[in-house]
Amino acid sequence: MNSFGTRFKFTSFGESHGVAIGCVIDGMPAGIKFDKVFLQDMLDKRKPGQNKFSTPRKEEDKAQILSGVFEGYTTGTPISIVVFNENTRSKDYEKDVFRPAHADFTYYYKYGIRDYKGGGRASARESVARVIAGAVACMLLKEFGIEIMSGVFGVGNIDSKLSNDEFDFDYAENSEIYALDNNLEQSFKDEILKAKKNKNSIGARIFTRVKNPIKGLGDPLYDKLDSKLAHAIMGINAVKAIEIGSGIQSSYMYGSQNNDELKDGVFLSNHSGGILGGISNGDFIDIKTYFKPTPSIFLPQQTQNIQGKNIIYKLKGRHDPCVGIRGSVVVNAMVAICIADSLLLNASSRLSNLMKIYK
Numbered sequence: 001m002n003s004f005g006t007r008f009k010f011t012s013f014g015e016s017h018g019v020a021i022g023c024v025i026d027g028m029p030a031g032i033k034f035d036k037v038f039l040q041d042m043l044d045k046r047k048p049g050q051n052k053f054s055t056p057r058k059e060e061d062k063a064q065i066l067s068g069v070f071e072g073y074t075t076g077t078p079i080s081i082v083v084f085n086e087n088t089r090s091k092d093y094e095k096d097v098f099r100p101a102h103a104d105f106t107y108y109y110k111y112g113i114r115d116y117k118g119g120g121r122a123s124a125r126e127s128v129a130r131v132i133a134g135a136v137a138c139m140l141l142k143e144f145g146i147e148i149m150s151g152v153f154g155v156g157n158i159d160s161k162l163s164n165d166e167f168d169f170d171y172a173e174n175s176e177i178y179a180l181d182n183n184l185e186q187s188f189k190d191e192i193l194k195a196k197k198n199k200n201s202i203g204a205r206i207f208t209r210v211k212n213p214i215k216g217l218g219d220p221l222y223d224k225l226d227s228k229l230a231h232a233i234m235g236i237n238a239v240k241a242i243e244i245g246s247g248i249q250s251s252y253m254y255g256s257q258n259n260d261e262l263k264d265g266v267f268l269s270n271h272s273g274g275i276l277g278g279i280s281n282g283d284f285i286d287i288k289t290y291f292k293p294t295p296s297i298f299l300p301q302q303t304q305n306i307q308g309k310n311i312i313y314k315l316k317g318r319h320d321p322c323v324g325i326r327g328s329v330v331v332n333a334m335v336a337i338c339i340a341d342s343l344l345l346n347a348s349s350r351l352s353n354l355m356k357i358y359k
């Protein structure tokens with residue numbers, strides 16, 4: 001649906017070419033310093049039109065805070081934040097032609113209404129709202145020294161050979177494509193530009209690390225932290241798979257290779273990705289996210305229109321050649337929301353915690 005989270009919860013609204021995109025965040029505790037600059041920085045990292053590796057749609061994505069913040073601090077009431085759409089060009093979109101691999105097909109068959117303008121709600125313009133909520137979640141996490149970082153470790157057929165511990169988040173922070181491996185940044189860029197030049201698009205892979213997570217986040221069984229993260233990340237447009245820790249690779253291993261042994265209170269490896277039994281074990285939470293290539297490409301393709309007629313479609317408009325790049329910012333936001341939600345939920349997991357509040 002359009003809401004996510006239990007204790008830290010947000011509801012997003014808006015369409016790609018509608019008046020605005022935004023969200024209402026409920027459950028943020030009162031008394032947290034609201035960092036407007038940080039919020040805008042996060043939006044700027046996701047915003048379109050920044051460089052030749054993203055869509056040319058130019059949006060300023062300036063956040064307007066409508067409620068929930070008083071004299072620079074959160075008030076415990078719903079925080080509503082909105083970004084107005086400014087650079088829509090709806091005439092580029094066909095009224096009744098489905099774009100192959102785009103969600104405009106399934107939205108139409110589900111709801112019977114087609115908002116063809118920029119894909120309407122099916123567009124990843126919605127992810128502006130997720131980044132807003134994620135930035136607010138980070139303000140809570142910062143109080144606990146929890147930091148979340150993401151970057152790109154693979155584009156197309158090129159994968160970084162660096163280990164999770166070798167990925168360079170400082171480098172990614174200043175890279176135009178958030179590359180985690182400085183030696184491969186140029187190859188990643190070349191790959192994206194090659195796809196773009198060929199009127200095509202390309203997939204990408206993202207690594208996210210939660211630094212300094214508190215032990216005990218997440219709930220067993222039906223609300224495992226890993227399942228919650230999967231729910232949050234798989235809900236992002238164009239995400240096709242995620243892995244926690246050694247993920248798929250662990251299914252090829254012996255237990256002796258995969259087990260994270262303990263010594264002097266520290267794990268000697270982190271194949272579990274920081275989660276055991278759905279609960280954080282205090283080690284880094286490591287997540288890999290796999291984005292498919294952008295559906296909208298400029299090569300002629302077979303498709304159908306609303307009337308069911310077969311047509312060869314040649315797309316117009318402005319699109320990302322590699323959605324994983326800006327998608328990495330959205331992944332980071334969704335992970336922050338999951339961790340903030342788990343942090344708040346964990347406050348009532350044992351009597352001693354409640355005693356600290358009420359006694």
Ligand SMILES: Cc1cc2nc3c(=O)[nH]c(=O)nc-3n(C[C@H](O)[C@H](O)[C@H](O)COP(=O)(O)O)c2cc1C
Nearest residue numbers: 101102103123124237238295296319320323326327
């Ligand atoms: C940040 C971001 C930007 C995106 N930009 C585009 C785009 O410009 N053109 C496009 O066709 N799809 C874009 N997408 C992906 C589509 O929204 C998505 O693939 C499509 O709706 C089908 O949904 P699914 O891939 O989740 O099944 C973007 C996704 C993200 C995360």
